[in-house]
Structures are given as C-alpha cells and as structure tokens.
Amino acid sequence: MPYCQMQTAPPAVAIARTEDVFLILEDGRRLIDGLASWWSACHGYNHPHVIEAIRRQAEVMPHVMFGGAQHEPAATLATRLAAILPGDLEHVFFCDSGSVAVEVAMKMAIQFHRNAGQTQRSRFVSFENAYHGDTTGAMSLCDPTRSMHSHFGGALLQQFNQPLPKTPEQFEQLDGFFSENRDDIAGVFIEPIVQGAGGMRFHAPDVLSRVDQLCRKYDLLWIADELATGFGRTGKMFAIEHVGVVPDIICLGKALTAGTIGFAATVASEKVFERFLSDDFGSALMHGPTFMANPLACAAANASLDLFESEPRLQQSANIETLLNHGLSPCRGLPGVVDVRCLGAIGVVQVTNLDDVNKLRAAFVESGVWIRPFGDCVYVTPSLTMQPPEIDALCVAIVDQMTTRSADHRE
Ligand SMILES: *Cc1c(COP(=O)(O)O)cnc(C)c1O
DSSP: OTTOOTTTOOOOOOEEEEEBTEEEETTSOEEEESSHHHHTOTTOBTOHHHHHHHHHHHHHOSOOOOTTOOOHHHHHHHHHHHHHSSTTEEEEEEESSHHHHHHHHHHHHHHHHHTTTOTTOOEEEEETTOOOOSSHHHHHHSOTTTSTTGGGTTSSOOOEEEOOOOSHHHHHHHHHHHHHHGGGEEEEEEOOSEEOTTTOEEOOHHHHHHHHHHHHHTTOOEEEEOTTTTTTTTSSSSGGGGTTOOOSEEEEOGGGGTTSSOOEEEEEEHHHHHTTOSSOGGGSOOOOOTTTTOHHHHHHHHHHHHHHHHSOHHHHHHHHHHHHHHHHGGGTTOTTEEEEEEETTEEEEEESOOTTHHHHHHHHHHTTEEOOOBTTEEEEOOOTTOOHHHHHHHHHHHHHHHHHHHHHHHO
16 A cells, blocks of 8 residues: 555555545445545546547457557647646656656756767756656656655665745845756756645745746756646646746646546747657657557547536635635644645645544545545645535534544643
C-alpha cells in the first residue's frame, strides 16, 4: 500500500464499485467521495460517455506501440489539448503518470540547453512546500525538508529550493538568486496557484506573474506542474489562466482521463520544440515509455474533453467553491484550526496537528464520507459534478470532526 506503515496501519477499506460521486464498499455501505480519487474523477465515476469511449476503443485497438507509429486518438487528443492550452503550448508528449510527465519536462529542459551547447545548465529551481511526484527526479524537486520525501536527503539530485516570492523582499531575493545562478539553472518548476500534496497551500496570482516575469528577465525556462490544478479544479480550465501567463512547458495528468486510466502529458512551447530539430539524432528528445499514448487513455481523455465542452464544468467548480466556503466556515476560529481556504473545487481545513490520523480517517468512513487527511490538512477535492447535498454532507462531516477534536483539545 502507498505511504503506509504495513505493520500498524488499519486494514484498507474494500471498495467494490464506484457510481457517480459514491464509493460502494464490499459490505454495501455507500460513501460520498470527497477526493475524486486524488483529484482525477472530475465528472464523477463511470460517466457513460467516458466508459462508452473506452469500451469502443478496447474493441478496435486497446494498445499499439508509439515508436514510428501513430494513431487517430492520440493525434486528436494532442490537437485538442494544444487548442485549449494558452499561447503556443502546442507540442504534446504523452506518458503514463504525472511523475513521469515531470521527469520528461526535466529532460526536455536539460536537453534544451545541451542542444545549444550549454551542458552546465542542469539544475532546477523549485519552491518551498512543492510536491512534484514520487520518482527520484521528481522527488528532487519536492521541498527537501517538509515533503513526504525528506527521508531521502542526500540520495537525490541536488536542486535549488527557494521560498515562493510572496513578499517584495522574497521577490528581490529570487531576483538575486536567479541573477547569480542562472548559468547553472535548467528550469524553474512551479505548481501554479495551488501547491498540492506539499500542504494544500494557495498563492495569489501575482506570485505566479512575478515568477513568470523573473524567468523572462533572466531567460530561464519555467515549467507549470498542473497535474493537480488542470482541468477546472481551481475554477479555470488551467490555473495559469488566473494570470494569463504562458509557461515554456506544462505538465498535465490526474483528471486528464477523467479518473479512468493512468496517463499524463508534457506539453512544450514552440521555442522548446524547435530546439530539438536538427540533422543530428542525438538532439532528439530521448524518452519513450512502452505504453506511450495508450489508445484507451487517449479515448478516455478525448471523451472527457467532450464533457468539458458540452457541460458547464468551470461554472460547477466555481459554485462548489461558494458551497465549500459556506459549509466549512464553522471551522474558522475553532481551537486547533489554523486556516480554512477554498478555491474552485478544493476545500482545505489546516490544523495545528493531526495527532491520530487513522482514528480521524475511520471516523469519516463511519459518518459516510471518504476524506483522507494528511500532513496538517483535512481537505476535499470532489468531482466537479458533485451536487449541493453531497457537498454539504462533506462539509458537515468535517465540521463535526473538527468540533469534536477542538472539544477534546480544551479538556
Ligand atoms: C499527483 C501529482 C504529481 C505526480 O503524479 P502521479 O500521477 O501521482 O505520478 C506531480 N505533481 C503534482 C502537482 C501532483 O499533484
């Protein structure tokens, strides 16, 4: 099991089926899913349009290698992603998971410089509380002390971890850092607007525009990791649209296939793509997963994009923000609660500490909801299609638990 001490953890919840926004357990209980399976099931589970697309594709061609071969589902998906992404983010590389999409972005950035003879530019800047994935390259970009990977200190690539430029002083500091180290920097990674697994922290849109501005000033590539925030989660199709900035590379995954099949994409701008064009084979992008551009995943992603076109997902995401803000507000000011924040279909109650996290997780299951607190956060990232009664039920469950906990604290 992932991130699990197998000796002490309680047995995992056995899920038999999924249906709309519900998990149906083997013992027949129905839980309202507050997490949409780690931000991915954006239209709820088993959406008939997505399931039908996968079924049809499975009958025609479940998979075929992508080396020297291509197929319509991938071509269509690449064209559609390029069309909805801002600016000239038009060159799509498909891979199998978010962490791998981050690895591919790292390799793109390093090779971008090597192809111009700059072999020294091989380190990355990322920010405090960042989370960029579980593979070793992606782990090196995570916050080295506060992330889930702090136990690996010394065994990973060495990167530059910097404070997010929230204040004028931090902005000055990052400016100075870039100016001193630009010759060693291959690229700058940021999770736009919302940092996910590193603590569910939000930053103001102008933080993102400052990072963009500084990267332009020092001619640094910057990479938007939108694995969590992409596809309507923050109320915009992509979080970079809160500011209107265009990164050099963007990583997409999680909700890409509407929560059905592991899949991700790394999308490069024209400038990055062109740097790989040459008579020399060695200048080509050196990556190619076995299941690259899997047709089932492409079909699911195309069907998901159909739903973003035909149904008001971004409006639904904004409506969920209003409901979460209202529903979680009783947590504000409770002893032990540090902050309550909501954006799009993300609601977070940050606490001083979660001492008995297993007990809290079990209590949520008892009350009929699937919410899995971690770190110092109790959070929800429901399907964008979740209706007000279920959103309210999630909020009530959280408020109840937080109220009980703070009563315990006072004793
Ligand atoms: C989930 C996530 C990843 C890693 O994606 P996987 O598909 O789990 O490998 C990387 N970055 C961010 C911001 C994520 O939320």
